[in-house]
Amino acid sequence: MCGIVGYIGDKRASEVIIKGLKRLEYRGYDSAGIAYHNGTLEIKKGKGKVAKLEQMLEGGNSAKLGIGHTRWATHGEPNDINSHPHTSSSGKLALVHNGIIENYASLKKMLEGNGCEFYSETDTEVVAKLIESLLEKDPKDLKKAVQLALAQIDGTYGLAIIHTDFPEQIVVARKGSPLLIGVGNGEMLIASDASAVAEYTDQVVYLDDGEVAVIKKDEYQVHTLDDDSLIKEVHELALSLEEIEKGGYPFFMLKEIFEQPKAISDCLRGRLNAKEGTITLGGISRVMEQLTDAKRLIIAACGTSWHSGIVGEYLFESLLKIPVEVEYASELRYKESLIGEGDVMIVVSQSGETADTLAALRRARKNGALVIGVVNVVGSSIARETDAGVYIHAGPEIGVASTKAFTAQVTVLTLMAIQLAQYKGTISDEKARKLISELDSIPKKMQQVLDKSSELDQVSDLFSYAPNFLYLGRSFGFPVALEGALKLKEISYIHAEGYPAAEMKHGPIALIDEMMPVVVIAGTRHTNDKMVSNIEEVKARKGRIISIVTEGNEEVENLSEFSFSVPEVADELSPLLTVIPLQILSYNIAVNRGCNVDQPRNLAKSVTVE
Ligand code: M6R
Numbered sequence: 001m002c003g004i005v006g007y008i009g010d011k012r013a014s015e016v017i018i019k020g021l022k023r024l025e026y027r028g029y030d031s032a033g034i035a036y037h038n039g040t041l042e043i044k045k046g047k048g049k050v051a052k053l054e055q056m057l058e059g060g061n062s063a064k065l066g067i068g069h070t071r072w073a074t075h076g077e078p079n080d081i082n083s084h085p086h087t088s089s090s091g092k093l094a095l096v097h098n099g100i101i102e103n104y105a106s107l108k109k110m111l112e113g114n115g116c117e118f119y120s121e122t123d124t125e126v127v128a129k130l131i132e133s134l135l136e137k138d139p140k141d142l143k144k145a146v147q148l149a150l151a152q153i154d155g156t157y158g159l160a161i162i163h164t165d166f167p168e169q170i171v172v173a174r175k176g177s178p179l180l181i182g183v184g185n186g187e188m189l190i191a192s193d194a195s196a197v198a199e200y201t202d203q204v205v206y207l208d209d210g211e212v213a214v215i216k217k218d219e220y221q222v223h224t225l226d227d228d229s230l231i232k233e234v235h236e237l238a239l240s241l242e243e244i245e246k247g248g249y250p251f252f253m254l255k256e257i258f259e260q261p262k263a264i265s266d267c268l269r270g271r272l273n274a275k276e277g278t279i280t281l282g283g284i285s286r287v288m289e290q291l292t293d294a295k296r297l298i299i300a301a302c303g304t305s306w307h308s309g310i311v312g313e314y315l316f317e318s319l320l321k322i323p324v325e326v327e328y329a330s331e332l333r334y335k336e337s338l339i340g341e342g343d344v345m346i347v348v349s350q351s352g353e354t355a356d357t358l359a360a361l362r363r364a365r366k367n368g369a370l371v372i373g374v375v376n377v378v379g380s381s382i383a384r385e386t387d388a389g390v391y392i393h394a395g396p397e398i399g400v401a402s403t404k405a406f407t408a409q410v411t412v413l414t415l416m417a418i419q420l421a422q423y424k425g426t427i428s429d430e431k432a433r434k435l436i437s438e439l440d441s442i443p444k445k446m447q448q449v450l451d452k453s454s455e456l457d458q459v460s461d462l463f464s465y466a467p468n469f470l471y472l473g474r475s476f477g478f479p480v481a482l483e484g485a486l487k488l489k490e491i492s493y494i495h496a497e498g499y500p501a502a503e504m505k506h507g508p509i510a511l512i513d514e515m516m517p518v519v520v521i522a523g524t525r526h527t528n529d530k531m532v533s534n535i536e537e538v539k540a541r542k543g544r545i546i547s548i549v550t551e552g553n554e555e556v557e558n559l560s561e562f563s564f565s566v567p568e569v570a571d572e573l574s575p576l577l578t579v580i581p582l583q584i585l586s587y588n589i590a591v592n593r594g595c596n597v598d599q600p601r602n603l604a605k606s607v608t609v610e
Pocket of ligand 1: 402403
């Protein structure tokens with residue numbers, strides 16, 4: 001949550017920072033702000049989007065150093081005063097923060113006792129005041145004051161600090177919130193996400209927790225909180241500007257929906273050999289034995305990634321014959337810790353920075369479990385902290401509503417399940433070959449679904465103002481129902497519930513009347529008869545059936561008011577196709593309702609706080 005950008009070099013800092021903030025706006029968009037200095041500190045900030053901040057900067061300035069922030073509010077409502085940057089009492093120091101300072105109330109009380117005045121309701125302002133109070137003891141060393149302040153702070157932070165008495169440096173620190181240094185030629189950038197620096201450099205240094213760095217135009221030095229000096233690896237970024245721009249689409253979400261055939265091809269490339277009937281996932285090759293010997297698998301994730309995890313559960317249990325538990329990472333991290341040696345945890349995360357998922361993985365590793373990552377963002381915290389892993393290679397996902405990451409995560413979990421089952425001998429050669437060959441044809445079939453997406457226009461228009469939606473699925477259709485409901489509620493603000501179709505009788509059926517659109521996901525052959533009965537139950541209560549079926553499923557089509565078909569595919573792979581019409585339905589409805597699809601209210605792309 002919250003985006004941070006900083007610049008020091010020969011360019012006009014505010015221009016670089018505004019561009020960077022625009023790229024990071026998907027991380028939070030309640031308010032935005034910038035601080036720069038050329039002797040005296042200037043702050044521009046306020047509630048609203050980065051475009052509004054840009055207007056405040058009209059008229060220009062020549063500062064070559066500055067920091068900026070786009071906020072997702074935790075402490076204090078989104079307003080001008082609570083916007084970052086926050087300043088020290090002297091007005092010489094400004095900082096931006098991503099994370100939560102848990103002991104801010106006691107620190108604030110202590111600082112107030114020393115005469116400090118506070119203006120905002122944020123937890124962040126105490127950090128600015130605390131650093132300044134410590135700097136007074138040794139006014140020559142800003143880094144030291146930051147280290148001393150952080151030693152008193154509980155919580156999480158990505159911090160960037162500037163001070164007019166230190167005109168040639170930015171001090172940054174990280175604990176629990178991502179931060180990287182973009183190493184340029186005669187210039188340096190800092191950012192919470194690589195997309196903000198990609199235009200200027202492909203050389204990045206990822207900071208780890210407990211590190212503080214002093215960034216100058218030509219150099220950076222990284223230290224621990226105890227001031228031990230560190231040598232950090234410089235990574236090469238593989239991120240093209242094209243990938244992080246809309247490329248003619250009105251919204252990133254639509255671009256990302258239509259990118260799915262390519263994303264899945266990229267995900268399969270070099271891993272799947274349809275001719276030989278083999279799969280090779282280099283990232284888990286050295287832990288195959290441990291994975292297949294596991295007593296149980298625990299899949300931990302949040303949101304859409306948790307839905308992919310349920311698809312994973314069905315796949316691993318049926319193909320690999322190992323019991324699987326799918327856990328919300330946020331619950332798992334505070335449960336009685338029964339995970340230990342012999343267990344394998346698979347953490348699924350698009351961003352690789354979700355705070356709860358990161359905490360769950362740390363706990364599992366501490367207890368001796370093997371932890372495998374299924375992650376999109378290369379070099380992210382989760383990717384770096386897992387024992388082994390498989391990247392999903394979906395390319396940057398910028399729309400807050402996850403789309404191509406879901407299908408690429410499911411693809412990786414499918415590849416893993418088949419490869420491990422082949423290794424363990426729990427899948428027949430015939431079945432493995434069939435699944436591999438069908439997986440190979442998924443990008444083509446996805447394209448066929450996308451090519452007829454306009455068939456969803458009419459039903460989208462008809463139900464754009466429905467107050468509620470119900471999504472029902474069985475077996476592999478159930479996680480798709482959950483995902484369809486999540487997509488609709490997060491971008492169109494329509495209340496939607498996803499349920500296992502038969503579970504409907506245990507409560508939600510009371511909601512059904514002639515006003516209720518019920519989306520049924522009927523893409524799995526082995527549960528079709530049962531699904532037909534569930535549809536009849538809805539129809540008997542006058543519910544409006546919108547069905548997603550595989551081609552030729554006339555039985556369900558005939559029971560539906562509206563039906564959309566996807567190409568035939570093995571049941572195990574059906575989520576990869578049936579989810580696409582649901583993504584498009586949500587997108588169409590959100591657009592009809594005038595919603596900002598890429599930046600839905602109250603949300604942020606990557607949830608880096610608890
Ligand atoms: O980056 P992650 O996959 O760990 O993120 C998990 C969730 O925050 C994310 O999937 C969220 O639910 C999306 N907004 C769903 O579209």
